[in-house]
Amino acid sequence: MSGYKRSSLMQDRMEQNRKAILQSARELIAQGGLKDAQIHAIAERAGVSSGLVYRYFENKGQILVEVLSEAIKQEVQILDAIAAGPLTPKDKLHKAVTAFVKRALNSPQLAYSLMFEPADPAIEHERFRSKQFIKQSMKEILAEGKVTGEFGFEDLNTAALCVVGTMTFVVIEPLNPSRNVMFDQSYRDYFVKQIADFCVNAVSVKEENLI
Structure with missing residues (x-):
């Protein structure tokens, strides 16, 4: 696999993770308000680790x-x-x-x-x-x-x-x-x-x- 293709796949995966995190936060807010949109809850709903969330966002x-x-x-x-x-x-x-x-x-x-x-x-x-x-x-x-x-x-x-x-x-x-x-x-x-x-x-x- 070429370096360009690996880079493109990685970029797509990163974008998917980011969208999943934002969508999870939106769904949690829709269910219980801002207080329910905690990092650990967002990560669990998005199917990623809390540590990964912090790779994309500084904080809640x-x-x-x-x-x-x-x-x-x-x-x-x-x-x-x-x-x-x-x-x-x-x-x-x-x-x-x-x-x-x-x-x-x-x-x-x-x-x-x-x-x-x-x-x-x-x-x-x-x-x-x-x-x-x-x-x-x-x-x-x-x-x-x-x-x-x-x-x-x-x-x-x-x-x-x-x-x-x-x-x-x-x-x-x-x-x-x-x-x-x-x-x-x-x-x-x-x-x-x-x-x-x-x-x-x-x-x-x-x-x-x-x-």
């Missing part, structure tokens, strides 16, 4: 930051696809808020832990960065609506911050595991629609202003 915090970063990257891809789609700005905003909130409610423990569970400064910093990415996606939709005359806010950045604040913090109560809030599917759909309707109505030009 670095693993959690990467899990959060990857989760937000997936959410932003969905939001960006909606922003680039053929819908009207109002429909884009409604669909974007709906998609974000619905996905959070579908994985309540994971969403709560990644967004709200008390954590160290490194994770809090990543949370702040994550909201900036989400805000940018919302700004694209809001800016388009401002141009078409559908939206009538004063400042684009402030409007985007308000939308992001609504679509994230409004789900604290239903996501918080300690409150044991259970939604059936019909109420969940109603709850999500209320949030999306609120965000759209908050930035839309009122009909009396169009006369």
Whole structure:
């Protein structure tokens, strides 16, 4: 076997190990929160040794930051696809808020832990960065609506911050595991629609202003 092929196989194995570690951490967080994502538990679930985990990550915090970063990257891809789609700005905003909130409610423990569970400064910093990415996606939709005359806010950045604040913090109560809030599917759909309707109505030009 050539040195290049051995090197390529080793690189693939290292990448597989890294992905397995991050996936294991994500699954543990989804089950029991950040507190359950301990190095030994992550290693056991990934089928590797704790020592091997430390070859890829300095500590637990670095693993959690990467899990959060990857989760937000997936959410932003969905939001960006909606922003680039053929819908009207109002429909884009409604669909974007709906998609974000619905996905959070579908994985309540994971969403709560990644967004709200008390954590160290490194994770809090990543949370702040994550909201900036989400805000940018919302700004694209809001800016388009401002141009078409559908939206009538004063400042684009402030409007985007308000939308992001609504679509994230409004789900604290239903996501918080300690409150044991259970939604059936019909109420969940109603709850999500209320949030999306609120965000759209908050930035839309009122009909009396169009006369």
